[in-house]
Amino acid sequence: MISTLIIVFISLLGLSGVFSNVADFDCFERPDTGVGRAYFEVYAWQASNRTCTKFIYGGMFGNRNRFETSEECSLSCHDAVLRHQLDFKATHRYSAVNRLYELAQIALHLEKVDNGYFKLIAQPSEKVLGITNENDGTDIALQQPNNTQTQHWDIIPTGEKDYFRIKTRTMPYRHVDYLFLQVAHTDEIHINLGRRDNDYLGQQWRFV
Structure with missing residues (x-):
């Protein structure tokens, strides 16, 4: 029981406080479920199509491209748009x-x-x-x-x-x-x- 409470506490600590000071770099990251046994439904910004998608976060580690609501996700990341940044030429040195x-x-x-x-x-x-x-x-x-x-x-x-x-x-x-x-x-x-x-x-x- 005590170990379960510790896991829950750490998971809640990992989920809280990640919604401020989000940088463009965070918004370009892929959704990351992290580790842990928690089950948080959160949202990640998809820079390729400018939408927020739901995924399950395990409660520990991961990255900062996760938000409690779709609205918060859009508000934080709407300027992070993937256009031609990754259009590298395969034959170019x-x-x-x-x-x-x-x-x-x-x-x-x-x-x-x-x-x-x-x-x-x-x-x-x-x-x-x-x-x-x-x-x-x-x-x-x-x-x-x-x-x-x-x-x-x-x-x-x-x-x-x-x-x-x-x-x-x-x-x-x-x-x-x-x-x-x-x-x-x-x-x-x-x-x-x-x-x-x-x-x-x-x-x-x-x-x-």
């Missing part, structure tokens, strides 16, 4: 340029796969950027192409012209949330994965 560290660039092709996700194909090697789980840690590596979702990425407009966030399609091993491609600066600048940080410009990219 892009450079993914980091917003915070512009010297950090990845030459690649963008290949659209199912449900609007993308493969990031590095040039000139033609290897695909994917998630690895070596030594019990999560990292990224250039891999031979395969059909697993660990090589699929969600490219999300930020609401600012030309800038995007690049998110894993799957939850990496031993994680309960999705991760974002970023440039981190510790002893040296390197590209890796990090948890969502809406204020960190190192998680934003533009394609030129």
Whole structure:
């Protein structure tokens, strides 16, 4: 009984307070059921057709594209409209340029796969950027192409012209949330994965 009450309390805490300070980036995210055993009927903004759709939220984690009512969803996100932001040319060689560290660039092709996700194909090697789980840690590596979702990425407009966030399609091993491609600066600048940080410009990219 006590554990059930704790789960309910945490779930309610996760649902409350998520309806203010919603950014355009939040509104471009896909509906995310999160984790947990709660059953909340909430609404998510669909930027492709400017509608709000109902889905079930589990009570923990997920993203901020969830609202208690359809009206609140529309009011918060009506300016987030998906037009041609993701119309990448499959044969074009892009450079993914980091917003915070512009010297950090990845030459690649963008290949659209199912449900609007993308493969990031590095040039000139033609290897695909994917998630690895070596030594019990999560990292990224250039891999031979395969059909697993660990090589699929969600490219999300930020609401600012030309800038995007690049998110894993799957939850990496031993994680309960999705991760974002970023440039981190510790002893040296390197590209890796990090948890969502809406204020960190190192998680934003533009394609030129």
